[in-house]
Amino acid sequence: MDALASLADGFAVALTWQNLFLALVGCFLGTVMGALPGLGPSNGVAILIPLAFTLGLGPTEAMILLTSVYYGAMYGGRISSILLNIPGDEPALMTTLDGYPMAQQGRGGEALALSGVASFVGAFLATWGLVFLAPQLVKVALLFGPAEYFALFVLAFATLGGIASRNQAKAAFAAALGLGIAMVGVDGQTGVPRFSFGEVHLYDGIDFLVAIVGLFALSEVFIFLEHRGEASVEGKDTGAGIGRIVPSGRLIARCTPTMLRTSLLGFIAGVLPGAGASLGSFLAYSMEKKLVDREGTFGTGDPRGVAAPEAGNNAAAGGALVPMLALGVPGSGTTAVLLAMLLALNITPGPLLFTQNPDVVWGLIAALFIGNLMLLAMNIPMVGLFVRVLLVPPRILMPIVAMVSFVGIYGISGSTFDLLVMVVFGVLGWLLRKLDVPLVPVILGVLLGNLMEANLRRAMTISDGDWTTLFASPLSIGLWTVSIVGFVLPIIFGKVLRARMGRRKDEEGAVSD
């Protein structure tokens, strides 16, 4: 086949000592950056751009380095999610839901290793998707107009209720709060600033990384301070041993269907420009919860709840390369940075990239396969190292968390204003935790709210305010149907589920947001 022959050529490009070394460096730096709260894939890639220029790397070499960082960061994001309940970057948000409870139960090593495997499966399948489907998948992206995007975001919010909370009202409140925060900043459809109070720093809206780090990391520090450094912070070191470092074959076998399904879903979410990895991991988690969570164990440390978002977000990272390479449209912040890099190297991504610069494209894809194997090989043995974080006493760990948060956020924009915003979010997060309001829907509201609103209003502008345009295509009708079913079914069958949940809720005392 054509694609396979081209891929073989790609491996010939990628398999040089220099490129292997670059991939290794990229994977390692990416993992570290992904794990640090605040530093995500987009900052990681951006930080290394000057390095690529200074080393005088050619387009292929530079892309190999930067995409290794990208994939590495997608792997790394899970580490702090699982160990500290602090998402290392926004797509790793959903991994906190089951990863942290697993770590609390002393299965942190298992969760890390399993999520490493899930990341590998997601990224591996997505890279194959890139090989065979990139040209065709572009057509899928073209089916999505503003009305379809809006329906997709409605679907995300409709399935939100089942996530992360025993109390639906609190989850809804949290999502509404997030939507409200998303409104801050200049409104693109009218050019008018909203809720910015004449403060120029607020014109671009609130960076969700600042919100995430504040809500999760700083609030954790505040809770620790509140307990005045007592040893037991929410049972953190009560049962938190290291646990198994290699997941059992049985566990992996049990999670395999989950990983396959969520890889596919994540990949598709990644292909859609403007949806991206966060939506991918979110939909992956909620779909799996609906499909396989018969006993209500999701959210309490179910391994499948760790595998689902990790496979989903890594597959989405691969999927996001499809529109970037084939359309020149970045589907996420990171691919926007990669796109700028390609342009600076005199490569024009777009419909003709695959024919005009096959060496770059296929060398890059081959490098993704290599990087992915390296990441798996690097991540599994390092689990033993990572989990030792759990053994660090909170009085040492918490100041480090605070420091990394401040440095990371300051590093994004170089603005002290963002630090203040982060502290405000830290206080907000602390309050919400006290009220037992889940934090995940807040972030989802911030992440998806803007996109949802923008697409609704685009659709309305195009149709001159005719609401029927939202249900005008078969695709949007399909998405609406799924969202309505997803929203209504749990209400009807809720009683049955609640009865089951009641049985299992016995001794689960720890608060896990």
Add this chain to the structure above:
Amino acid sequence: MLVSTPVRRLATAAVLALSGLAAPALAFEPTATECIAPANPGGGWDFTCRQVGKTLQDLGLIPGTMQVSNLAGGGGGVAFAEVVNKRNDENNLIVAASTATATRLAQGAYPGNTRDQVRWLGSVGADYGIIAVAKDSEVNTLPELMEKIKTDPRSVSIAGGSAVGGWDHLKVLIAADKAGIEDLRTIKYVAFDGGGEAVTQLLAGSVQAFTGDASEAKGFVDSGDIKVIAVLAPERLEGDFASFPTAREQGIDAIGANWRGFYGPGGMSDDAYGFWVEQIGKVYDSAEWKQVMAQNGLAPLDLRGAEFEAFVADSIASIEQLSREIGLIK
């Protein structure tokens, strides 16, 4: 660990550059030069700083490496305020700017800041606007599109990568204004996040036309997926875009140049101002920069010092008038 490697590399590069440097004979001696890119890495301003900084260094026009600081926020407003309020007297500092800077100044989107608080140094090129339709569209010329808007404004949605009132929007309005459309508010402009998303929606058939910069559309022009019906430049562009007619040729005298250039702090000494105007001019004249321009689809726009000051003042005045017409400012 994370930062030290690139920093060390940069330091080495700086030492190497220093050793081969002949100091320019000017009253102002630059020391540690810095360029502020008022946005995150990856955007146009970042590109301007990095490419010009690299060329300055390669040509030996500044000692060592130019440090690029990303100071994002408020569409450039955070950086503008920082320079005016805190770094007004610095001589070693330049800031990347573009039409977007002028647009926001004109619309008062930098609260409390105005054009005359900084010194405008010079331009390094321009990205001319284009208006395009899908390849299978029945519209073939700019007058045809304008005629359609005149008869039924509701039937044409135009997508662009900037917010309402931003440069992509204004370009269409300039063209429509010159085409004699009375009420500019009837034009349906749909804002997307960046030119790429907007083009995608043109291909998807959600919108009927696209407004953007020539460089954004290059990939799709090469593949033949979109049809450029007008280039908003005074003359035809070179290279790939040479076959596309200008709006002027079609009887609509609209020009939309997204220029790229620099400003410096308002309290910068005259010597330093002279130095930067001259060095940026030298970058513009160099063969290296010609190549960068060709690679990135930048068209010529060579304005220096006082000339550039006047140009920026003019463009802010005309944007202000246009924004008033569509009711964006009062």
